[in-house]
Amino acid sequence: MQQQPGFIEDKQIEWQTAGEGIRRKIMAHDPSLMLVKVEFEQGAVGAVHKHVHVQITHIESGVFEVEIAGDKKVLKKGDGFHIPSNVEHAVICLKKGVLIDVFSPMREDFLQ
Template identity: 50%
Template sequence: MQNVFEKTLVEDKELPWEIVGDKVKRKIMSYSKDLMLVKVAFEKGGIGAVHKHPHLQISYIANGVFEITIDGETKLLKEGDVYFVPSDILHGAVCIEDGVLVDVFNPMREDFIHT
């Protein structure tokens, strides 16, 4: 994967998609040690498995429809909606209609970087 560390001007077309699951792929758009922005594309039926991490996360639904679960509460969210995940809280997503999430993490997700 191309290193996008602290890249200030990013063109989507220059970055490759990384397959991260069945019907799920992502692009790490840019990051520093304190902040990371990731675009995640889902096909209908794609699942972001329930998990937790120490990072703060806020996600914007760029398009599509998702069933989002955070700390046992589930809600259907669509284009223009946002959800926030505090540190170490279980959360996950199920794609109801093809869509894209824009995830922001603080600090950056070191586990996403392949060297």
């Protein structure tokens, strides 16, 4: 499934459960790129994992402890991070917030 080019309206996209205290909206995608909004409740954990996709994340709101390749840093609204392909990473939400994730190529597993 490939989305048609055009405008993206947040209110038209439904949330999907992505884990305990975590939900996401797939905002747009094509085979080479995907934009995803992820909302975390305080204390929710994105467990350590890795994937072949390159990921760049913008912190829209909240406070997160971010771990990349074993290094940890607390980041807040306006900050961001970059994860190369196959690098282990994780987040812990310290204050309820939203991450904006960009993946290349798209995450086909998110569409199943």
